[in-house]
Amino acid sequence: MASAVAMGWTPFYPQFERNSLDVADEARAAGKEIPAYVAEQLASGDLPLSVTDPDNPKNWPRVLSVWRSNLLGSSSKGNEYFLQHLLGTDSNLQGEQTTDGLRPSEVTWPDTVPEGKLDMLMSIDFRMTSTTLFSDVVLPAATWYEKGDLSSTDMHPYIHAFSPAIDPPWETRSDYDAFGAIAKAFSAQARTHLGTRTDVVMGTLQHDTQGAMAFPSGIENDWRKTGEVPVPGKTMGPLVVVERDYAAIADKWSTLGPLVDNLGLTTKGVTTHPTEEVAELAAKFGVMNTGAGAGRPAVTTAERMADVILSLSGTSNGRLAVEGFRELERRTGRRLVHLAEGSEERRITYADTQARPVPVITSPEWSGSETGGRRYAPFTVNIEELKPFHTLTGRMHFYLDHDWIEEVGEQLPTYRPPLDMSRLFGESALGTTDGVGLTVRYLTPHSKWSIHSEYQDNLFMLSLSRGGPTMWMSPADAAKIAVRDNDWVEAVNRNGVVVCRAVVSHRMPEGVVYVYHAQERTIDVPLTETTGKRGGIHNSITRILIKPTHMAGGYAQTSYAFNYLGPTGNQRDEVTVVRRRSQEVTY
Numbered sequence: 001m002a003s004a005v006a007m008g009w010t011p012f013y014p015q016f017e018r019n020s021l022d023v024a025d026e027a028r029a030a031g032k033e034i035p036a037y038v039a040e041q042l043a044s045g046d047l048p049l050s051v052t053d054p055d056n057p058k059n060w061p062r063v064l065s066v067w068r069s070n071l072l073g074s075s076s077k078g079n080e081y082f083l084q085h086l087l088g089t090d091s092n093l094q095g096e097q098t099t100d101g102l103r104p105s106e107v108t109w110p111d112t113v114p115e116g117k118l119d120m121l122m123s124i125d126f127r128m129t130s131t132t133l134f135s136d137v138v139l140p141a142a143t144w145y146e147k148g149d150l151s152s153t154d155m156h157p158y159i160h161a162f163s164p165a166i167d168p169p170w171e172t173r174s175d176y177d178a179f180g181a182i183a184k185a186f187s188a189q190a191r192t193h194l195g196t197r198t199d200v201v202m203g204t205l206q207h208d209t210q211g212a213m214a215f216p217s218g219i220e221n222d223w224r225k226t227g228e229v230p231v232p233g234k235t236m237g238p239l240v241v242v243e244r245d246y247a248a249i250a251d252k253w254s255t256l257g258p259l260v261d262n263l264g265l266t267t268k269g270v271t272t273h274p275t276e277e278v279a280e281l282a283a284k285f286g287v288m289n290t291g292a293g294a295g296r297p298a299v300t301t302a303e304r305m306a307d308v309i310l311s312l313s314g315t316s317n318g319r320l321a322v323e324g325f326r327e328l329e330r331r332t333g334r335r336l337v338h339l340a341e342g343s344e345e346r347r348i349t350y351a352d353t354q355a356r357p358v359p360v361i362t363s364p365e366w367s368g369s370e371t372g373g374r375r376y377a378p379f380t381v382n383i384e385e386l387k388p389f390h391t392l393t394g395r396m397h398f399y400l401d402h403d404w405i406e407e408v409g410e411q412l413p414t415y416r417p418p419l420d421m422s423r424l425f426g427e428s429a430l431g432t433t434d435g436v437g438l439t440v441r442y443l444t445p446h447s448k449w450s451i452h453s454e455y456q457d458n459l460f461m462l463s464l465s466r467g468g469p470t471m472w473m474s475p476a477d478a479a480k481i482a483v484r485d486n487d488w489v490e491a492v493n494r495n496g497v498v499v500c501r502a503v504v505s506h507r508m509p510e511g512v513v514y515v516y517h518a519q520e521r522t523i524d525v526p527l528t529e530t531t532g533k534r535g536g537i538h539n540s541i542t543r544i545l546i547k548p549t550h551m552a553g554g555y556a557q558t559s560y561a562f563n564y565l566g567p568t569g570n571q572r573d574e575v576t577v578v579r580r581r582s583q584e585v586t587y
Contacts, residue, residue: 001051001107001546001551002049002051002052002104002106002107002224003106003220003222003224004548004551004552004553005049005051006042006049006051006222006223006224006230006236007205007215007220007221007222007223007235007236007237007553007554008202008203008204008205008211008214008233008235008236008237008238008553008554009204009205009215009551009552009553009554009559009560010204010551010553010560011203011204011237011560012049012050012051013050013061014050014059014061015049015050015201015202016047016048016049016050016202017047017048017049017050017053017056017058017059018047018058020199020200020201021197021198021199021244023037023038023041023047023200024197024198024199024200024241025197025198027200028198034198034200034239034241035200035232035239035241038200038202038232038239039229039230039231039232039236039239040229042223042230042236043223043227043228043229043230051107052106052107052108053107053108054107055108055109055110055113055114056108057114060114060117060118061086061117061118062117062118062119062120063118063119063120063122064086064118064120064121064122065122065123065124066121066122066123066124066125066131066135067123067124067175067179068124068125068175069131070125070127070129070130070131070518071131072129072130072131072134072537073129073130073131073518073520073521073522073537074517074518074539076539077539077542077543077544078495078539078542078543078544079496079536079537079539079540079542080092080093080495080496080536080540081093081495081543083134084115085113085114085115085116085117086116086117086118087116087118087121087134088115088116088117088118089116089134090533091496091533092496092497092528092530092531092533092535092536092540093494093495093496094492094493094494094495094496094497094530094531095494095495097113106224120136120137121134121135121136121137122135122136122137122138122139123135123137123138123139124138124139124141124175124178125138125139125141126140126141126142126143126172127457128522129520129522130520130521130522130537133521133522139173139178140170140171140172140173141172141173141174141175141178142164142168142172142173142174142175143172144162145162145163145164145165145166146164146165146166146167146168146169146172146174147162147164147168147174147175147176147302148161148162148163148164148174148301148302148303148306148350149161149162149174149175149302149306150162150306150309150310150350150353152315152360156376157359157360157370157375157376158357158358158359158360159310159315159316159348159353159357159358159360160353160357161306161350161353161354163354174302175302176301176302176305177302179253180250180253180254183249183250183253184250186246186249186250187246187247187248187249187250187251188247190246190247190249191247194246194247195245195246195247196243196244196245196246196247197243197244197246198241198242198243198244199241199242199243199244200239200240200241200242201239201240201242202236202237202238202239203237203238203239203240204237204238204553204559204560205233205237205238205553205554205559205560206559206560206561206562207390207557207559207560207561207564208268208269208390208561209269209559210233211233211237211238211554211559212554212555212556212559213555213556214233214234214235214554214555215553215554215555216555217401217402217403217555218401218402218403218404218405218552218553218554218555218558219403220403220404221235223235223236245292248291248292248293251288251291251292251293252292252293254288254293254298254299254300255288255292255293255296255297255298255299256278256281256296256297256299256308257293257296258296260274260278260312261273261274261275261278265312265320267324267364267365268364268365268390269331269390270324270327270328270331270364270365271327272314272320272323272324272327273323274311274312274317274320276319277311277312277317277319277320278297280311281297281307281308281311282296282297284297284307285297285298285299285300285304286298303350306350306353307349307350310347310348310349310350310353311347313363313365314340314361314363314364314365315360315361315363315365315366316347316348316358316360316361317346317347317348317361318340318342318343318344318345318346318347318361319344319345320363321340321343321361321362321363321364322337322340322341322343322344324340324363324364324365325337325339325340325363325364327364328364328387332387332388334385334386334387335385336364336381336385336387338371339362339369339371339381339385340361340362340363340371343361343362346361348360348361359373364381367379367380367381367382367387368380368381369381369384369385389557390557391556391557392555392556392557397557398412398413399411399412400557400558402552402555402558403552404548404549404551404552405549405552405558407548408547408548408549410549418441418573418574418575419545420575436480436481436482436579436580437481437492437577437578437579438477438480438481438577438578438579439575439576439577440473440477440511440512440513440575440576440577440578441511441512441513441573441574441575442491442493442513442515442541442542442573442574442575442576443512443513443514443515443572443573443574444514444515444516444517444538444539444542444572445514445516445517445572446516446517447516447517447518447519456518456519456520457520457522457523462523466486466501466503467523467524468500468501468519468523468524468525469498469499469500469501469515469519469523469524469525469535469537469538470500470501470502470503470515470516470519471489471491471498471500471501471502471503471513471514471515471578472502472503472505472507472508472513472514472515472516473502473503473504473505473508473513473514473578474504474505474506474508474509474510474511474512475504475505475506476510477508477510477511477513477578478502478504481578481579481580482580483502483504483580484502484504485502485503485504486501486502486503487501487502487580487583488500488501488502488526488580488581488582488583488585489501489502489578489579489580489581490528490529490530490535490578490579490581491513491515491541491576491577491578492530492541492576492577492579493541493574493575493576493577495540495541495542495543495574496536496540496541497528497530497531497533497535497536497540497541498515498535498536498537498538498540498541499525499526499527499528499535499536499581499585500515500519500535513576513578515538516538517538518538519537519538520537521534521535521536521537525537525587526585526586526587527585527586527587529581529582541574541576542572542574543574
């Protein structure tokens with residue numbers, strides 16, 4: 001990871017061992033251009049990258065804000081590690097630290113791994129989740145029926161509105177109002193404590209940019225090893241200088257900024273210019289008279305923000321969809337504008353979505369086509385209209401010739417079994433000291449009835465799903481450890497412990513168990529026999545194992561793209577021991 005960050009293949013925050021605001025000030029005091037100064041400091045070692053010493057208190061993440069997410073209850077692969085090392089709370093970790101001979105040589109490894117790096121965890125949520133239970137500050141959020149908002153994904157052909165049936169009760173607020181209030185309070189404090197500062201941001205060599213070809217064939221050229229001074233945007237990530245007026249954050253929050261019409265909107269390498277739309281929004285909402293947002297469209301409510309989003313997207317603005325396809329035609333030589341032609345005058349507004357679900361417009365922002373009433377399917381435009389894929393050759397790729405991928409022998413799709421950590425790294429062999437244990441592959445698949453359509457901790461779902469966490473296993477595996485349907489079982493490995501009830505089903509293959517994603521740690525979780533502490537959550541016996549292939553970048557389609565190219569869910573295939581435990585549980 002340290003090499004990938006240094007070469008700009010993957011992001012990592014915090015960036016430097018010193019505050020990036022101070023680094024910019026140092027550069028100016030030295031009379032040098034900020035990017036050149038930073039590159040020199042990195043090369044000399046006077047400005048270490050945070051990734052090379054993540055356990056140094058200078059490099060700890062200090063404040064974590066969790067918005068519309070249940071980090072500790074669903075997304076924290078390796079939940080017990082999060083609890084111990086990020087929050088400093090009690091945990092069920094069973095493993096010990098990696099021995100000296102197996103530790104990475106390019107990253108500083110302390111004698112004692114720190115616990116409790118965070119100073120503050122803040123959540124905004126309308127549920128008491130596993131995350132909000134551990135949060136220092138919880139901002140009460142309005143639900144779907146108490147705020148104005150939008151709902152849509154690439155797989156849904158309609159845009160849906162959230163419309164408030166009632167005002168947010170008690171102290172709850174919409175997401176827009178909550179963050180607006182934070183912005184106002186922060187801006188007031190910033191006038192005294194921060195003011196306007198110059199910042200330097202180390203970016204990544206991103207997909208659909210020139211940086212995607214900075215490392216031809218993905219050949220590693222780590223400036224830290226060659227002794228060269230890194231070149232921003234070429235042998236390292238780009239360095240961007242930003243003027244931050246911290247006292248103006250609240251003003252900027254409630255306006256549409258000038259870069260939208262100055263630089264345009266770029267998605268997947270296609271840029272559109274919403275000059276007309278910005279003027280329309282200014283006429284519709286009016287403009288701010290004073291402050292940093294003076295003269296810009298006033299976005300002062302959640303409903304207005306919804307209209308801004310709809311106005312600036314080709315999926316809800318036919319003019320921008322057509323403009324985007326014309327730009328794509330110019331670049332590819334393929335006729336594509338017919339996919340959106342006839343929609344030039346279409347504008348989907350928030351009021352439209354409140355009246356009924358509104359079908360989206362086919363746009364170059366996505367690879368599917370809804371033209372003629374079709375339903376979305378990915379890569380439709382690539383296959384039927386021969387629009388090149390965003391790859392080195394413009395075709396689908398099964399073979400990847402990046403150096404790091406070749407080194408691990410995964411140039412082509414290949415099967416990889418779960419790692420035997422005992423044989424590879426000398427970790428303690430899996431087994432139990434009490435009762436008969438069954439070694440299985442432990443998977444945590446998504447559950448449509450836990451997070452995507454219905455939360456499992458409401459009375460109806462609890463009545464249908466046995467009232468708490470469950471583990472699905474085959475009849476053959478259940479018989480091996482004398483488990484019957486609905487018995488309590490305990491699963492243990494070096495990462496933690498899970499206590500749950502068994503669901504014995506002929507649909508499960510032998511040797512594999514399922515504990516579905518996002519079963520909260522808040523309901524029917526007894527004490528474990530292994531540690532005497534509260535049993536874990538579905539991610540308590542998983543952990544993140546980052547492969548080099550996850551961070552390979554700087555070359556064509558392997559280049560980083562926010563929310564698109566990143567580590568896969570390899571933690572979903574763990575090895576654990578399951579046994580039947582005492583059926584007399586305590587809490």
